[in-house]
Amino acid sequence: MSRRQLAGELISEAVAVAIIISIGCSAAAMYLLYDPSPYQNAYWGLCITWGLAVTVAIYATASVxxxxxxxxxxLALALYRGFPWSRVIPYWAAQVLGGFVGAAIVLLLYGPVIDHYNDLQGMTRAEGGGAGVFFTAPGLAVTPLHALRNQVILTGFLVFGIFAITERYNEAAPGANGGALMIGLLVACIGASMGYLEGWAINPARDFGPRVFAWLTGWDRAALPAEHHYWWIPIVGPLIGGALGGAAYRWLILPFLPARQRALSAAPAIASERGAQ
Structure with missing residues (x-):
């Protein structure tokens, strides 16, 4: 692979996450900062906005x-679908950078609104005022360790679904470019059913990139290390969940797909014909 191609892929990954965070965290700002909130009694709208942000990001960058x-x-693609391990860390860095840039765009848009909200609430950024715009935290009755388990499960659902939607042997998968929309709807469905638990990070870059930006722009210890040192949970939980979700699809569904079984059955015959030639 040329350096130019790798650079293009890393830029693409950063742009994709920046798109997701710019749109998704802006929706979170509208949910949190305004009274009445446009999403307070229409939570599905918030979820579908995050999901469509993912869809737009895929359509914009998937070809690169x-x-x-x-x-x-x-990580799951490296474990189960042959993605080169040498590109894992560079991709991770680009994704976190994209989250950082996306958060910067959100603050440019909503900075005055955040400050006004904090004034009304009698809070400061360092006390966590408006922090929910940028990064996640445990919800009602959820302890940090319970949140870790939740993030494993939620991200497992995400990666399992992505593997199903993008599997070439899955004859029920959406055709043409429909996969991008279905992945976006998958993100939205996870948020609609489980998002209140701890903000459905399901993506280390989605949480850590904006969290670092917030730490640098006044949220201080509310961002890092966060209450109960929560900052590492939306990193470790999704990484474990992604590996488990990919494994579940790899071992529970993929071996039994009829198209894959036909392809494996045909392979020896094709090899035999080529040998005879």
Whole structure:
């Protein structure tokens, strides 16, 4: 691979995550900062906005890098689909950078609104005022360790679904370019059903990139290390969940796909014909 091609892929990954964060965290700002919130009684709108942000990112960048846009997805692809291990760390770095840039765009848009919200609430950024715009935290009755388990499960669902949607032997998968929309809807469905648990990070770059940006722009210890040192949970949980979700698809579904079985059955015959020639 040429350096130019690798650079293009890394730029693509950063742009994809920047798109997702710019749109998704802007929706989070509208949910949190306004009273009445446009999403307070229409939570599905928030979820579908995050999902469509993922869809837009895929359509914009998939031809260059495949749009992993998530370190957990990159890890799963390296484990089960032959993605080169030498590109895993560079992809992760580009994805986190994209999250950082996306958060910067959100602050450019909503900075005055965040400050106004904090004034009304009698809070400061360092106390965590408006932090939910940028990064996740445990929800009602959720402890950090429970959140870790949740993130493993949620990201497992995500990667399992992505593998199903993109599997070439899955004859029920969406054709043409429909996969991007279905992956976006998958993200939205996870948020709609499980998002209140701890903000459905399901992506280390989605949480850590904006968290680092927030730490540098006034949120201080509210961002890093966060209450109960929560910062590592949306990193480790999704990485474990992505590996488990990919394994589940690899061992529970892929071996039994009829198209794959036909291809494996035909392979010896084709090899035999070529040998005879």
């Amino acid at each position: 890098s495949g749009t992993h846009a998530n370190p957990a997805v990159t």
